[in-house]
Amino acid sequence: MAPALEISGLCVSYGRTEAVRGIDVSVQPGQVVCLIGANGAGKTSTMRAISGLAKIRQGQIRLNGTDITAWPAHRIAAQGLLQVPEGRQVFGELTVADNLALGAYLVSDRAEIAARQARVLQRFPRLRERLAQHAGSLSGGEQQMLAMGRALMGAPGVLLLDEPSMGLAPLFVDEIFAIIADLRREGTTILLVEQNASAALEVADQAYVLEQGRIVLSGTAADVAANEAVAAAYLGG
């Protein structure tokens, strides 16, 4: 089977800073693949390049076999690759309901939108009573749930999650990872970027370790978790 997402030889630079230096990552349909690495390793640059928000200097991105390299962001989203970006990026001046509606921006069937919203609210019950509230007034954890709910409104074929647990209270972190595990059970294809390596490796099938823009290790999540260097550097052991 062709990989759902295949990144080959990706390079991203900002002026003279080379953030990503030729990485290969492949995500099979239905898999959760995690990309772990320290601050500044190039994780967000990779995610932004995949979604068409960062300029790709070299390399190729394929989505279900289609070359989407250098497509504009809106076209990539229309092709079914959706991202929950770093820092959540909810529309703080809009209501929770409007944020969710924007997640289904490309869907015109009202009944379908309503059905998806019902499913999202079932998954994230605390969003329900806040539908009319401005997203900017939500707590960080609630905003993360809104950002995930917003992406799910688009029924992603491939879902990119950039540090969904960043800056959240432990209770929310557990909840977020439980939801990722649910999505995995339901067969959602996910590329997950995390600094919380132990939780990410627990939920993932495959893992890649990124250091200074290069992949230094990859394999099944279990193998990567068992690697001594990874344990020392990322698992606090």
Added chain:
Amino acid sequence: MLAQQLVNGVLLGATYALFALGFTLMFGVLRVINLTYGFTFSAGAFIALALTRQVGLNIALALPLAALGSGLIAVLLDSLLLPRLRRRPSAELDSLMVTLGAVLALYSLMTAWLGPDIRRFPPGTISATAIELAGVRVTAAQGLILAASLLLVGLLMALMTTTKLGLAIRAVAEKPDAAGLMGINTPRIAHLVSLLSGALGGAGGVLIGLNFNAIQPYMGESMMLRGFVVIIVGGMGDMRGALIAGLALGIIEVLTAGYIDSSLKEMVAFAILVAVLWTRPQGLFGRAVGQRA
């Protein structure tokens, strides 16, 4: 006397509000201070003049066509000037300088082509009749200005707050990258915003041209100064603020001219601007741009 002044002030203020609404919409979404916006005001007035004078169109038809023409001019100017500027690290300052140069070049080009003289709409463009109610006189031109301003402002507000397109525009204004991730075609929204704001600017030019019956190439320049006062006082990018501040400026100008001295009306406007910037840099109603994240 006071009632008459207030009515005149509201009418003038409605056009200021209309013009400022286009300016604040453009800034709110495109995030650059685009001084060529003032040119759409002059362009709108001249297109309407040509349509009524040369083609002999009714003003009710010439007004929307002039607005559309100015909108298209804005799309052309913005797509020539803005994409490069917005990528610069100091986009705000660079856009100020580049669009200032561009708009001055456009005004002098227009003056070279059409001459600096003040032109007037053909007689009878708008009925000279006036109605008098409780001692307050309202001319047909003023009635048209008020009706057109209210209609356009209402339509824009309805578009922004009740439609999916308006929601997409607000999303792009707040977080363009995140909007792209939603599948919103952000470059197309930018063009649409140029079109809408240029059309508002052009409509403002036609209405002010009718109100004072005086049209000349540099008319957009003095309007732009007022546009600045209105959107800064109202809060940059804040549509409701622009409406309130536009109306207020019109009333203040008319009252100053009526009760103090007509030569002082601009001084008063800028004194208010300085006072507002001194005490509330985020505008009277709005939040500071930086806080809009």
